[in-house]
Amino acid sequence: MSVTYREPGRRQALATLMAALVAIVTAVVATATPAGAHPGGRWTATWSTANIASFPDFFGTPNWSGGFDDQSVRQPIRVSQGGSALRIRVSNVFGTGPLRLTGASVGRAGDGADVRPGSLRTVTFDGRRSTVVPAGRELASDPVALRVAPLERLTVTLYFARSTGPVTFHLMSMATAYRASGDHLVDRSGAAFGETSQSWYLLSGVDVIGAAPKHDRGTVVAFGDSITDGAFSTPDTDNRYPDELAERLVAAGRRLAVVNAGIGGNRVLADADGFGERATARFQRDALDQPGVRSVIVLEGINDIGLLGGQPVTTAQLIEGHRALIRAAHDRGVRVIGATILPFKGVAYPGYFTEEGERIRDEVNHWIRTGGEYDAVVDLDRALADPADPDYLRAEYDGGDGLHPNDAGMRAMAEAVDLDVL
Template sequence: MLLRGICRALPVAAVATLLATTAAASPVTAHQRRDPVRWTGGWGSALIAPFPDFFGEPNWSGGFDNHSVRQVVRVSRGGSSVRIRVSNVYGDGPLRLTAATIGRAAQGAAVRAGTVRPVTFRGQRSTVVPAGQEAASDAVRLRVSPLERLTVTLYFDGPTGPVTFHPLAVATVYRASGDHRFDTDAAAYGETSTSLYYLSGVDVSGTTRGGQGTVVAFGDSITDGAITTVDADNRYPDELAERLVAAGRPTGVVNAGIGGNKVLSGGPGFGVAAVERFRRDALGQPGVRTVIVLEGINDIGGGEAVGTPVTAEQLIAGHQALIRAAHWRGVRIIGATITPSKGCPYPGYDTARGEAVRDAVNHWIRTSGEYDAVFDFDRALADPADPDRMRAEYDAGDALHPNDAGMRALAEAVDLDQL
């Protein structure tokens, strides 16, 4: 169901009902529904359609052919078994995954000796994922600790066609020609990328004591971690996972941020609208119990830039659609206020009219009571002397995206008891 372009024409109740009625079923296969194991989202990524030249940064989303693709992720909590999820949501035909492995990460593309495990799907090493669908693997017996880094290697022995991917990994991904799934050294992996490919989740079961369920951080490039340190796991959801572990209640934390994403509309490279992807990327996560929503600055800035400004009423209607969908599923949903952008050099992101919309939406988030709770990310980052501007020590350099210190400030603004 496509909601792009129609949200502006519908009243609040119609938008909310339209999304909520689609939210009753998660996008899982019958095999997943029969799985007796209780899974928690250990790591995740929201994927988009292929975009081989991401605004001047080439990637591999055009396709693979006889390639091993090695991706390193950090799980937010521990357990005794793991599984991977492989997405072909934006493929133009069936995806044949020849084989896959998972193991404990070493340095770079290397894997710790003795930890590499084959991954199977319904008992078979290969699987075919139909276009528009996602496949979850069988459970792999591999005991992992909270915040441990794992390496997932996917091997494709033939052409894949266009790749469902995530452009802004803020992490190094490795590629080798041929089948190098079981290599523990990095010698064959001579090519690198900073995008993720096909891998939408790493789930954990048999979880460690304390905490339960999955928290999904849903948003745009700020949630995605744009301009934070590569391979450092300093995005705000990463910092939140660290806080939960330190507090003795490790909980699954999944990052469903997409750079450039908007509440009401989508576009090439930026993913589909939040109101369209919310069911899959947030409510479809295993064990989801809470979603934190940080979205809206791109609707404001993008609209101002092209002369079709969004109104506060339109943005609020989009947020209400997300709230209604979450509540339909019995999921707690928390609103995060939209962060400052004064001084941002990107067209449309620093206008008086846009700032008025941001203020109005933030006032509604804070005072309406429609979200189950509020995290005031705006005030966490704002300069006390100029509240429309981000504090200099949190600014990654464009007056819009927080640096590593700013990401820590966002994570500190989360009330753990509200999760």
């Protein structure tokens, strides 16, 4: 039997009812779906950052990690691969109490703090605009219906109506974040965002539902210290080596995403305030727990050798630290690639380079190359060394301190990676 509704009011009522039913079904499906899954496939991390505990005054340079109070923070980021929908992840891993997030939005990034017209979307958590992230936890949002292209720039805005206290953050973003007083979640214009910072706050990841075949999908995690983090690359240009690697993969038609798990000053064997947990402690969270992780490139050890606020290490201790990372990856069925440690003779920091440290670097690099314990090797040492004296960084790759590569050096690092080993 068919029924024809002749009155406009009844047609409108039926349309409203059907829309409400669709919304209810969508919310139920989203709530019932496991955190790592989605009715349209599996989540894949397309952008991420490794976070540390609040450190509001980093050796004389202030930041906003002391917290927010009736403030909006807008953070542009660039994804590596695209998808038909996205979600964001908010981290309170290093928080000392519950984090009350009043609201969040996401859109395509325009100039500065602007959002491109027609792209702004409200972000929800279990169907609600506000949420509470428990201390020590990370929370993923509901799916957001915004199609994302490879290498597209997005902007995520978070609003906190009440004081957050000290917040989890990433110190050295090499990208500009923006802050405004009050609620500016739905502002397309960035005019209200008059304050800037070179750190990321509370945002830990963006994931997508990929359209690629299952065998041609996943995430490569670049895990390391300030070199992986992109120190001395040009801010706001996405020239870090993981960004350059993502560009190579897109150009080659590969559907692998790349995320950056570098932390400035990070060490394999020791924690340090402002430099994050040691690699062996954070590897699970920052690398292996990334949605869709397929392989990890490990570039770590120079800060252990350079005695950055720590105790002297031996070659055997540093190798055993690397072995712990290899075992953890293999236990999860993840491929792990060892990157040799870059040259550092002539480094600008007094006491950082020693002949003993150089001996340890050479011995660890020899083990990475010949030990057969990593699944593959990326020989960044040889790719960036000065041919006249391999203990030095090549001049054209030197960011200016004898340790960190510049933009050209970042490109050389990405080009040294054989895409087939990923």
